[in-house]
Amino acid sequence: MYDELFEPIKIGPVEIKNRVAEAPMNQQGDRFGYPTRQYICSHNSRALGGFGLIVAGAILTDKYAHNEYPFIPYLYPGCNTVGFWCDFIESIRSQGTDTKVFAQMCIGIGRQGARPGARSPSNSPVDPVELMKNMPDTARAWFPYFPSNFAKHLGKLQMSEFTLDQIKEAEHRFVRSSELAILTGFDGIEIHACHGYLMHTFLSPRSNKRTDEYGGSLENRARLLMNLIKGCKTSFGDAVPITFRISAREFQDGGLSAEDVRQICIWAEENGADGVHLSESSGYDDQKNWQTNKKSDQDCLSILEAQGKKLKQAIKMPVMTPGLHTPEVAAKAIADGATDMISLGRASIADPEWPNKVKEGRVDEINKCTKCMYCMLMGIYSGRQQLRCTANPSYGVEEYDPKMWPKPVKAKVPPTLRRWKPGMRWKDEWDIK
Numbered sequence: 449m450y451d452e453l454f455e456p457i458k459i460g461p462v463e464i465k466n467r468v469a470e471a472p473m474n475q476q477g478d479r480f481g482y483p484t485r486q487y488i489c490s491h492n493s494r495a496l497g498g499f500g501l502i503v504a505g506a507i508l509t510d511k512y513a514h515n516e517y518p519f520i521p522y523l524y525p526g527c528n529t530v531g532f533w534c535d536f537i538e539s540i541r542s543q544g545t546d547t548k549v550f551a552q553m554c555i556g557i558g559r560q561g562a563r564p565g566a567r568s569p570s571n572s573p574v575d576p577v578e579l580m581k582n583m584p585d586t587a588r589a590w591f592p593y594f595p596s597n598f599a600k601h602l603g604k605l606q607m608s609e610f611t612l613d614q615i616k617e618a619e620h621r622f623v624r625s626s627e628l629a630i631l632t633g634f635d636g637i638e639i640h641a642c643h644g645y646l647m648h649t650f651l652s653p654r655s656n657k658r659t660d661e662y663g664g665s666l667e668n669r670a671r672l673l674m675n676l677i678k679g680c681k682t683s684f685g686d687a688v689p690i691t692f693r694i695s696a697r698e699f700q701d702g703g704l705s706a707e708d709v710r711q712i713c714i715w716a717e718e719n720g721a722d723g724v725h726l727s728e729s730s731g732y733d734d735q736k737n738w739q740t741n742k743k744s745d746q747d748c749l750s751i752l753e754a755q756g757k758k759l760k761q762a763i764k765m766p767v768m769t770p771g772l773h774t775p776e777v778a779a780k781a782i783a784d785g786a787t788d789m790i791s792l793g794r795a796s797i798a799d800p801e802w803p804n805k806v807k808e809g810r811v812d813e814i815n816k817c818t819k820c821m822y823c824m825l826m827g828i829y830s831g832r833q834q835l836r837c838t839a840n841p842s843y844g845v846e847e848y849d850p851k852m853w854p855k856p857v858k859a860k861v862p863p864t865l866r867r868w869k870p871g872m873r874w875k876d877e878w879d880i881k
């Protein structure tokens with residue numbers, strides 16, 4: 449059934465056994481910024497459920513970003529999470545399902561750190577720029593780095609504009625951190641450049657008012673992303689897939705248009721990117737357009753409208769699209785040439801066995817995500833930092849289910865590391881300033 453979803457596909461050098469990925473999601477047991485046993489077991493359930501690819505939710509690449517936002521996973525040279533990430537990858541591999549795992553590396557929080565939901569219960573998302581105008585100094589410390597100093601543009605708001613030296617340093621640290629991710633065993637890197645996080649705020653003309661080489665024209669605003677891609681490519685050569693996640697458009701006057709995003713994808717491919725994962729929204733008041741906040745499957749087709757075939761015709765690298773929870777819709781999007789892969793976020797929470805059930809013709813047995821947003825409430829808005837699901841009572845407690853535990857198998861060198869050869873530009877400078 450729905451064979452299109454089960455064709456293997458290559459992202460760069462890595463073959464993924466099917467077209468169904470778990471979308472990156474934090475708050476799955478990463479309460480302290482590292483993968484706990486619950487995080488590991490809940491991802492094991494996706495591997496056992498047939499997902500071909502797991503994209504591990506945003507992992508901060510920088511100790512400064514980590515200080516800003518200590519509850520988000522982190523991994524950078526000199527930090528204390530390395531062993532936990534090794535356990536996570538080993539555990540997924542021990543399931544014997546050939547599920548690949550990419551790390552979504554995130555250079556910083558940027559505007560998203562200002563979303564009220566990120567800090568306190570019961571707030572619905574508001575325009576963070578409005579919010580930040582009235583924010584006490586202590587709260588501002590959560591997002592001190594930004595492409596531009598908004599104080600210049602918005603009166604009261606104080607944020608530090610990245611200096612050129614700081615940008616260069618952050619680029620350097622991003623690549624070192626990505627190297628470390630590959631060393632811990634991840635199969636690939638997805639650069640987080642969506643949802644109004646720091647990388648996205650460089651891309652968007654609404655938040656990037658710089659007048660130097662990192663601001664102004666689209667090309668300049670995309671420079672940071674291109675440098676991250678080039679930096680990773682310089683380090684890994686063709687041994688490691690480098691993808692990125694970008695919002696398909698901003699629903700904002702003066703924001704990134706769908707055409708801008710396509711242009712960025714073209715440049716990214718020219719600079720060596722191996723795939724693009726789409727999403728929506730920029731963390732301004734278009735938050736309602738974030739896929740996660742959409743109520744119907746029909747609304748979620750908006751990414752296909754904005755990009756879909758238009759993007760597919762502009763680039764050769766694989767495209768991954770979220771929000772297509774229904775097997776018919778997902779398979780049709782692939783068959784029509786509108787996307788190459790799909791990613792499931794909440795749908796993978798409601799039913800970690802989504803791929804196996806679809807493959808085995810048990811579509812009627814799928815536990816459907818009702819889009820009630822209890823996951824977000826428990827995960828982020830309440831501060832509990834552990835998603836739970838009204839459709840799936842087993843979600844969030846997998847660590848107590850022996851079937852989800854890591855299996856005792858002999859350690860093997862991870863496939864990506866087998867491709868990597870000394871001299872492939874891995875640096876010996878693992879320092880962090």
Ligand SMILES: Cc1cc2nc3c(=O)[nH]c(=O)nc-3n(C[C@H](O)[C@H](O)[C@H](O)COP(=O)(O)O)c2cc1C
Pocket residue numbers: 471472473474475505506552640642643693727739740770771772791792793794795796823824827835
């Ligand atoms: C609790 C939660 C955490 C998320 N964390 C991330 C993240 O770390 N990085 C990211 O790019 N998207 C994140 N997302 C967005 C999802 O990857 C996905 O695009 C979105 O939920 C839409 O897919 P869905 O309808 O299948 O949930 C998150 C979504 C949820 C619900």
